Amino acid sequence: MKRMICVAALVLALCQIALPASAVELDVAGKSAVLMDVATGTILYESNSHERLAPASVTKVMTMLLIMEAVDSGKIALTDMVTASEAAAAKGGSQIYLKAGETMSVSDMLKSIAVSSANDCACAMAEHIAGSESAFVAMMNQRAQELGCQNTHFANTTGLTQSGHYSSAWDIYLITREAMKHDDFMTIVNTKAYTVPATNMTDTERELHSTNALISNWRMTGYLYSGAQGIKTGTTDAAGHCLVSSAARGSRTLVSVVLGCEEVKTETGGTRVESFTETARLFDWGFDNFSTRTVLESNELICEVPVALSNEVSTVAVHPASNAEAVLPNDLELDQLQRTVTLDNDIVNAPVAAGDQLGAITISYDGVDYVTVPLLAVADVSASSFLLAKYNIGQFFSRTPVKIITIVVVLLIIAVLVWFRLYGRTRRYGRSGRRYRHHAYRGRRR
Numbered sequence: 001m002k003r004m005i006c007v008a009a010l011v012l013a014l015c016q017i018a019l020p021a022s023a024v025e026l027d028v029a030g031k032s033a034v035l036m037d038v039a040t041g042t043i044l045y046e047s048n049s050h051e052r053l054a055p056a057s058v059t060k061v062m063t064m065l066l067i068m069e070a071v072d073s074g075k076i077a078l079t080d081m082v083t084a085s086e087a088a089a090a091k092g093g094s095q096i097y098l099k100a101g102e103t104m105s106v107s108d109m110l111k112s113i114a115v116s117s118a119n120d121c122a123c124a125m126a127e128h129i130a131g132s133e134s135a136f137v138a139m140m141n142q143r144a145q146e147l148g149c150q151n152t153h154f155a156n157t158t159g160l161t162q163s164g165h166y167s168s169a170w171d172i173y174l175i176t177r178e179a180m181k182h183d184d185f186m187t188i189v190n191t192k193a194y195t196v197p198a199t200n201m202t203d204t205e206r207e208l209h210s211t212n213a214l215i216s217n218w219r220m221t222g223y224l225y226s227g228a229q230g231i232k233t234g235t236t237d238a239a240g241h242c243l244v245s246s247a248a249r250g251s252r253t254l255v256s257v258v259l260g261c262e263e264v265k266t267e268t269g270g271t272r273v274e275s276f277t278e279t280a281r282l283f284d285w286g287f288d289n290f291s292t293r294t295v296l297e298s299n300e301l302i303c304e305v306p307v308a309l310s311n312e313v314s315t316v317a318v319h320p321a322s323n324a325e326a327v328l329p330n331d332l333e334l335d336q337l338q339r340t341v342t343l344d345n346d347i348v349n350a351p352v353a354a355g356d357q358l359g360a361i362t363i364s365y366d367g368v369d370y371v372t373v374p375l376l377a378v379a380d381v382s383a384s385s386f387l388l389a390k391y392n393i394g395q396f397f398s399r400t401p402v403k404i405i406t407i408v409v410v411l412l413i414i415a416v417l418v419w420f421r422l423y424g425r426t427r428r429y430g431r432s433g434r435r436y437r438h439h440a441y442r443g444r445r446r
């Protein structure tokens with residue numbers, strides 16, 4: 001692999017490139033926070049995002065994800081009826097007050113979990129899917145590992161305070177990102193109010209209202225946020241006020257996670273729930289100070305790649321496989337971006353076909369890689385028959401087995417020659433010499 005910076009790249013010294021003020025001047029209240037651009041996965045803001053903290057009912061994002069996956073896999077159906085056990089009915093905390101033996105559809109249970117954070121429904125669904133809450137918790141932990149969560153361990157399905165139950169803002173984002181792939185999930189978590197039909201043990205309907213003040217002002221006012229879409233609140237004494245939420249503006253969607261926020265007194269004598277105010281601040285900051293911009297165009301000629309085994313040309317140009325966009329601070333100039341080209345080989349051998357991938361280009365800034373795009377050859381390059389044959393012969397004899405066989409053959413030939421030179425001469429002259437007799441001179445007879 002060869003890494004090089006194309007001539008077109010403008011790389012400034014660190015003392016000249018300061019992170020734009022819009023990208024650093026933000027201080028979010030709470031113990032941990034992360035703000036992500038959904039389409040590109042770009043981190044716009046993070047603070048202690050990998051710290052292990054109590055997640056409260058934000059835990060239920062994972063609970064709902066496993067329910068959605070069970071539905072999609074055909075293991076259960078939204079119309080299936082679920083019976084609440086005594087354990088589920090006695091769960092406590094946020095609940096819709098299920099009774100032991102009460103039945104309700106999967107759909108109604110799921111909406112109760114999303115809208116009013118019903119612990120009893122979360123436990124009932126866990127038992128319905130896995131046979132027991134503990135078995136379902138094991139599934140939660142396994143799924144967390146599969147999603148790459150390194151600072152998460154669940155001890156229950158609800159988020160109630162319990163030893164060994166923790167997560168991080170980053171891990172919660174990973175879980176939420178996976179859950180958002182389910183269309184029904186986003187519809188359910190963005191539900192402001194829902195009426196649960198009467199059941200086998202109730203004669204009246206249950207009116208549910210969202211715990212998320214960014215989308216509903218039924219429980220508290222002053223927090224509605226235009227474009228907010230769910231997702232899940234969580235509050236316990238140990239965790240403080242937590243919230244994972246998404247918001248859309250134009251073609252962009254952001255996801256925010258805040259953990260460990262507080263409810264503080266205001267100067268007017270009221271209170272302010274920081275999980276809602278800080279999430280709104282994060283969204284405004286992300287939408288106002290960042291934008292999606294084109295950083296590569298497919299018709300750009302990035303650089304020339306050396307070509308061997310051709311009599312036509314010595315190089316071939318490469319271009320990006322597609323246009324590329326990145327979410328960047330508005331006050332960052334495009335010529336401050338660094339373009340790093342990585343070639344698959346220092347020299348490419350002909351023949352080359354237009355569209356062959358010869359490397360990749362990465363757009364980065366201040367040590368952050370924003371996008372990587374394959375680089376493709378712009379034209380065909382034919383190979384010289386003579387050069388190609390010569391190359392193939394050289395490649396054949398450069399193989400280790402061929403080298404070994406060649407050496408063995410040469411050694412055998414040398415051994416045969418030596419044998420003929422030494423042993424063959426002995427056989428030819430040695431025996432005839434032994435038949436030669438010396439006779440004493442007796443003089444000439446007379």
